Amino acid sequence: MIDKISVSVDKKQYSPKHSSSQPSFKGLGDVAIKLVQACEKEPMVNVSVLDLSTAIFPRTIVETVVVPEQKDENGNKKKKQLNFFAGFEALRREGSGLLVNCILPSFIVMGAAKLLQKPLLKGKFQSADFVHNWSNTEALKKISNFYSATDASASVDKRIEQTFRDMLNNLEGLDGSKVNSFENLLSADKSSYEEIITRLKNLTTAKDFDKKELKAVYEKIAEKTHITENIRFKNDNGKYFSNNLQSLCDDTVKTLRGIYKENITDPSKLSEYFKKAGKMVNAKSLAGLAVILPLAIYMQPINRWITWKLSGRKGAPMSADFQNKQDAVLSKEDKAKLVKQKFISIGSMIGVSMLSIMKMPSLGMLRDIVQFKGIFPSMDQARLISTATFASRMGASEDANELREATIRDIATFASFYFLGDYAAKAIASGIESYYDNKAVRKGDDSLRVTLLNRHKVLDKDTNILKKFWNWVKHTSLKSSDELATHSGKLLRTYCQLGNLAFSLLSLGLFIPLYTRTQTNKKEQAKLAKLNAAKKEAAGGRTSYSAAFGQGNLAALSEIKPPAFEAFLNSQRK
Template identity: 35%
Template sequence: MSLPINNSNINNNIKYRIKSQNINNSSKNSAVKNNTVKSRQSFGAAADVLTSVFKWCDANPVGGVIAIDIVSTDIPRTYIDLKTAGPAAAVETVRREFSGTFVDCIMPGFIVLGAGKLLNSAFMKKFNTDMTSSWASSEALDKLASIYKPIATSVSTDKTRDFVKNTLNSIKGFNTDAWVDFAEKIPKNKMNEIIDKLTGIINNDKLSRKETQKALNEIYKNITHETSCSNTIKFKGDKKEYGSNLADLLRDTVELGRKFKNDKIISNLDDFIKKSKKMLTAKSLIGLAITIPIAMSLQSINRYLTRKKYKVEGAPIYKDFEKGNANHKKMDDKEKKIFWGEKILASIGMTGLAALSLKKKPSLSMLQFNGLFPSMDQCRIISLVTFISRLFASEDKNELREAFIRDAISFASFYFMGALKVLQLCLKNTIKM
């Protein structure tokens, strides 16, 4: 006996199932595509963020050091000391690491700014101008003045534009493995657009500092997009590299371009440049003269606060510190003498590390502040003082060894390699994980 079969229903069911399956497959494929698109968008957004971070660190090396130091050093060391040695060690670590970052990299520029405010009338009264917040280096003052000098005596109807044009057309930038001539690399119409914008900024004295910086950032972005050069530049005909980066040069071009419109300055240009350099040196030395003693005293103050709170002698690097620190032993005169010698040797080692990290021979120009943040070389000098003071504040051999290793690693990673390389290594290791 056979069952009655409805072929029409079966065919309809098969068609429905096939259609449903196709719809489901289509939905799944669509979902996969959407997820792929979203993943690509997320990756693209992350890549854009990382690119922005790399560019910022490249243009602001000390700012990169500060940010990476806080995230990768200050916070982790505080956490580790809290877990391994207790709250006394953690509190001292917080004070040591964060105060060190502040004094070494942030505070000096504000002291120099204040010194400039006090010195301006003494140096600039003759020219009726304010150089308080000027960060143009001696090299920038000489170079930009030499470009403007022949223009000042010319019959040009737009001397500011000629100054900007001659400056930009004189620059070369280093791109990976070769020097790039800006005048040749940047298309003529694009270069004229950049020149016009930069000239407009100089001529518009009513622009606020924030508006000026925003406009300069746009010009910087356009130039680096065309040339892929930002950090290492030089002027045509010069054998050595220019001491500042592209961002600083654009800043100084605008600042001095505005000053060069002052008749009192142009009629005494050589004297203006001479006094500007003297003022820069004076305010920089005042800033360092105040900063370095503070850096030297940081760890002693830090240890004093720890003793005052816990009423315990010795270094808070041991687990039992709050209970009396049984690990601390008083040294006799012979042991103190040997320990003092060990501190001196450790300090010599740290000084040698600092000397090797310097990119050029020490000079007076190295001490000049060319921005609100100290230069990398200035940070190396101030940090060296800070690190040596920590070595001499050590109370036993274990603390001396710990201080030397800890700060030598910090010195090597940030001041030898630079923030950008450290960030790249961190990213590389993270991706591998």
């Protein structure tokens, strides 16, 4: 695809005059581009790669290796032993989070669709494949409107062809800070435009669905427009579509294939078809979340149960009691404090989650979050599942140290995955744009400028810095690789994504786990010191008690109260 895109690039950008300022694309550069592109095709794949590289593996190592320093009763340092129970629980905890958040949902929803298809459709539209069709209600409404607007007297395949033509003509999208019309961009090469429409029609009317061909057609459109992520329809008053161009192509082809296979020509039957499709997406999405969310909530209790079965001990593996091969027991007062702190921690987690969505809560927002629109959960769905997962970890914490560690670790993880990492990538992109802008001004050559960001809203230069920052946070997004026309642009974007990865690795994989575990170890060391002091005191008390008893000194017996008998002696005085 990169080779195809480079054909349409202005040759000025590859003239000898500028070649020295362009990044190299050979070797590791091309590999990096391909890897980043593979990740960015699906946001949840990107999150999965980040999770593996910045959380699962590093945290497993840290929680196994970083153990508190222990001393014996005489104050001598004990030899440090690796905490395999803590490490294995970390591996299960972080790995199960990835499994539940990213991998299982699509299989669960597809399974629900297979179970629900017959009872919901009631014997109708059996040729339509609603199991693998991920169209949400917004996409279905658009497809229905465009198809219904075609000539009802024409054949189904002619109506399908006209639907694709009308949709593409009506599309526009954001390129940098400009909104460009697909019709203008595609019609510049009429033969290519007609080829795209014909290929889309043939994909829809073919006997078997050709995934590779659909991808190739999408790439052809991306090559001509360089707009894929921020798209909208001209009659939607500036509101951007919830899906990107690739999803729209996929949804439209699969939905229209059902109409073609069923040979639907009657308007009432067509209306029923789209209603059934809408019911299916709601039913399978709700059924899927009804399984996924409880599973996310119960994963940490299940992990802790596994630790208990493997070790024979209850409590957090990093606790002093656990490491001394004892069950952790909290007093009533400590339990009450822990419950209060859990409410605060879980509330904080929910607050950060709501903040990351950056939308006012509404029924429409809830519907958009609930409905699946791809084989992987949308980012908002991932936020919902992650919130349930992380909140349950806080709720399952068995002492104050574990709760503090879970709160810091998981809120930081959520923030990094769902907005801070993105800010890091955008910050690098902004810096790169500024560098090339200044270079273009110095050399008087605008062809040196680079655009890596899409700006939904452009503010005046005299706008105050706080408004500019908020606009940058909310109304700026990193372009996809498909939206960049040159190799250099793609490689520069790769640097932005690698910056995101580096930020997440340093913060989530190293700094946060090392900090939280070090702080926990300090508190556990203090707890161990108290336990050892109590043991010494108890041992000293028993010695004095024996001496006093041997002399028959009952007065001394009443004064010496070994900890084991203190409660008993107090009860005898009442």
